[in-house]
Amino acid sequence: MKNYRELANCIRFLSIDAVQRAKSGHPGMPMGMADIATVLFKDYINFNPSDPEWSFRDRFVLSNGHGSMLLYSLLYLTGYKKMTLDQIKNFRQLGSITAGHPEYEPEAGIEITTGPLGQGIANAVGMALAQKNLAAKLKLKFCPKVYVFCGDGCLQEGISQEAISLAGHLQLDNLVLIYDNNKISIDGSTDLSFSDNTNLRFKSVNWDVSNGDGHDFTSIKKNLDKTLKSKRPILLNFKTTIGFGSPNKSSKASSHGSPLGDEEIAKTREQLNWYYDDFMIPKSLLKDWGLSHKRCMSFYNLSKKHESKIKLFKSKNDLTKLFSKIKKDVIKITDKQATRKSSEVIIDYLSKSESIIGGSADLTGSNLTKGKSMSIIDKKNLGGQYIHFGVREHGMAGIMNGVASTNFFKIFSGTFLSFADYMKPSLRLAALMKIDPILVFTHDSIGLGEDGPTHQPIEQINMLRSIPNSYVFRPADLLETALCWEAAIKIKNGPSFLCLSRQNLPQISNSLVKIKYFKGAYIIEQNSKKNHITIIATGSEVSLAIETSNILLENKISSKIISMPSSSLFEKQSVSFQKNLLNSSTGEVFVIEAGSTMYWNKFTNKENIFGIDDFGSSAPANQVYKKFGLDPKIISKNIMKGMKKNK
Numbered sequence: 296m297k298n299y300r301e302l303a304n305c306i307r308f309l310s311i312d313a314v315q316r317a318k319s320g321h322p323g324m325p326m327g328m329a330d331i332a333t334v335l336f337k338d339y340i341n342f343n344p345s346d347p348e349w350s351f352r353d354r355f356v357l358s359n360g361h362g363s364m365l366l367y368s369l370l371y372l373t374g375y376k377k378m379t380l381d382q383i384k385n386f387r388q389l390g391s392i393t394a395g396h397p398e399y400e401p402e403a404g405i406e407i408t409t410g411p412l413g414q415g416i417a418n419a420v421g422m423a424l425a426q427k428n429l430a431a432k433l434k435l436k437f438c439p440k441v442y443v444f445c446g447d448g449c450l451q452e453g454i455s456q457e458a459i460s461l462a463g464h465l466q467l468d469n470l471v472l473i474y475d476n477n478k479i480s481i482d483g484s485t486d487l488s489f490s491d492n493t494n495l496r497f498k499s500v501n502w503d504v505s506n507g508d509g510h511d512f513t514s515i516k517k518n519l520d521k522t523l524k525s526k527r528p529i530l531l532n533f534k535t536t537i538g539f540g541s542p543n544k545s546s547k548a549s550s551h552g553s554p555l556g557d558e559e560i561a562k563t564r565e566q567l568n569w570y571y572d573d574f575m576i577p578k579s580l581l582k583d584w585g586l587s588h589k590r591c592m593s594f595y596n597l598s599k600k601h602e603s604k605i606k607l608f609k610s611k612n613d614l615t616k617l618f619s620k621i622k623k624d625v626i627k628i629t630d631k632q633a634t635r636k637s638s639e640v641i642i643d644y645l646s647k648s649e650s651i652i653g654g655s656a657d658l659t660g661s662n663l664t665k666g667k668s669m670s671i672i673d674k675k676n677l678g679g680q681y682i683h684f685g686v687r688e689h690g691m692a693g694i695m696n697g698v699a700s701t702n703f704f705k706i707f708s709g710t711f712l713s714f715a716d717y718m719k720p721s722l723r724l725a726a727l728m729k730i731d732p733i734l735v736f737t738h739d740s741i742g743l744g745e746d747g748p749t750h751q752p753i754e755q756i757n758m759l760r761s762i763p764n765s766y767v768f769r770p771a772d773l774l775e776t777a778l779c780w781e782a783a784i785k786i787k788n789g790p791s792f793l794c795l796s797r798q799n800l801p802q803i804s805n806s807l808v809k810i811k812y813f814k815g816a817y818i819i820e821q822n823s824k825k826n827h828i829t830i831i832a833t834g835s836e837v838s839l840a841i842e843t844s845n846i847l848l849e850n851k852i853s854s855k856i857i858s859m860p861s862s863s864l865f866e867k868q869s870v871s872f873q874k875n876l877l878n879s880s881t882g883e884v885f886v887i888e889a890g891s892t893m894y895w896n897k898f899t900n901k902e903n904i905f906g907i908d909d910f911g912s913s914a915p916a917n918q919v920y921k922k923f924g925l926d927p928k929i930i931s932k933n934i935m936k937g938m939k940k941n942k
């Protein structure tokens with residue numbers, strides 16, 4: 296047996312020392328998982344620190360992200376250039392890449408942002424799926440693996456069930472979940488709240504399961520060997536000791552989330568025979584760690600030859616090139632159409648490119664997310680293009696983040712806008728990581744009608760708008776939908792949310808076909824050069840705003856109507872552009888959007904906003920619109936009343 300324990304102690308003491316120096320952090324998990332991590336990196340995982348973003352690397356995901364020092368120690372020891380000893384010493388400090396929880400930085404070996412428990416498991420399912428999909432599309436004879444560490448907390452989170460259930464269904468045999476079964480979480484023993492039979496749980500969703508002792512190197516190796524032959528996703532359930540090596544804090548929640556303290560650290564050094572200074576790794580051990588990737592080099596060199604295939608695949612399937620034809624074609628369609636249907640028209644064009652993957656959480660026929668030529672991804676066809684995610688919205692969003700993190704494909708999904716709430720934690724992480732999934736959210740307002748207030752989104756659009764670094768779209772018709780899709784496809788640095796109507800809408804934006812730069816908002820109609828007022832509207836309310844303006848004109852009030860299919864893009868324009876677009880002779884700005892009003896307060900006074908700050912109603916759509924005063928007659932009356940008052 297190699298000197299695994301000594302190598303593992305390097306991880307333990309770097310973690311202990313960094314947490315102590317930062318005066319905060321989680322030493323218990325790295326101490327407990329160091330032995331398994333050592334064997335995994337010494338003997339199994341395929342990686343190359345001098346080419347961290349090599350497409351065919353195995354990926355390592357630390358779903359229990361609070362144990363971030365385990366990852367940083369591994370990356371430093373194995374020789375990732377960006378992960379220096381100074382970074383380790385600056386753990387949790389401003390400007391370091393060694394944040395409290397791992398933050399996506401593939402160049403440094405940090406494959407994904409984790410910390411919100413459970414997410415990493417879903418991300419890993421997405422990565423494993425993306426690797427399988429790519430391998431099939433490039434007709435490769437090999438497929439990289441994804442190794443995930445998770446703790447009790449990750450398995451208690453609901454998202455883990457959604458993700459493992461789909462992974463089992465798809466039989467992703469390149470996915471290895473390594474469970475830190477230490478029976479401790481923050482409140483104490485997991486007996487307080489957790490009596491699952493975890494093995495049975497995984498078996499019931501078609502996983503292989505194997506048990507081991509996380510501190511016995513023979514057992515660790517035996518288990519990791521099984522991952523090489525497994526024909527399904529596999530759970531390695533390792534009994535471990537949190538805070539391993541600490542005489543007074545091991546097996547206790549007290550080692551979870553605070554520094555061990557000088558006295559206990561001294562005792563731990565003694566117990567583990569570690570007589571080196573803080574942050575000091577003996578040369579021989581550092582050298583040993585630094586050679587770990589050598590065993591991967593023949594596979595690296597072999598697989599590297601296929602890297603050009605990815606480049607070729609991407610350029611052959613460039614989605615952005617499709618839009619000039621799309622725009623020319625769709626301008627000819629003049630019939631009324633729901634924007635979800637318009638989106639389907641665009642998806643049909645896009646799906647001819649193999650570099651887009653889509654899906655829906657069991658609402659394919661409602662979201663209209665499946666392009667005609669898309670083949671279904673299942674265990675016999677992992678190279679397909681369309682994923683039936685099942686009713687698993689949160690899992691879907693987490694899985695999409697995993698796919699998007701690989702940069703192999705553009706991924707989009709579908710569900711109802713009201714269920715965006717089910718996905719919020721993953722949407723936030725996509726924005727934080729600046730990765731680019733596209734979320735199609737149909738049934739975007741009370742306009743969905745009879746399904747009633749449970750399904751009628753009110754505050755969701757503004758919830759999405761409030762996520763920093765994300766892009767919200769709400770087009771008014773087919774051409775705007777094409778422009779929004781085009782923008783979403785081009786965006787590489789954040790998630791895009793396409794909010795689309797269930798109900799039919801007229802085609803009103805014909806003039807847009809010639810525009811070169813889509814700035815998120817534009818004048819869709821104006822009665823005269825000198826307009827008295829400006830009306831901003833989005834999506835289904837743009838045609839309502841036009842009807843309103845016609846009534847106002849009969850009453851000698853001329854207006855300029857701004858369609859704002861993307862408030863996010865509009866807000867990125869210069870202040871002068873924004874001001875010019877919105878100005879009017881009276882300076883009055885009105886807004887119509889069938890959703891909560893809070894976002895619009897920055898554009899105008901509360902009484903000038905026609906929206907909904909209450910839950911909707913179950914009734915035919917036109918009646919619900921009337922009930923909330925979203926009717927051209929009512930709005931025009933209110934505008935005129937307000938203007939008189941302000942005179």
Ligand SMILES: Cc1ncc(C[n+]2csc(CCOP(=O)(O)OP(=O)(O)O)c2C)c(N)n1
Nearest residue numbers: 324410411412446447448449479480481551
């Ligand atoms: C979604 C979410 N909820 C709560 C937390 C706070 N939290 C961090 S670690 C932890 C306990 C996790 O226990 P376990 O996974 O067993 O970790 P261990 O103590 O064994 O390292 C909790 C509740 C979190 N990070 N994410």
Ligand SMILES: [Mg+2]
Nearest residue numbers: 446447479480
């Ligand atoms: Mg635990």
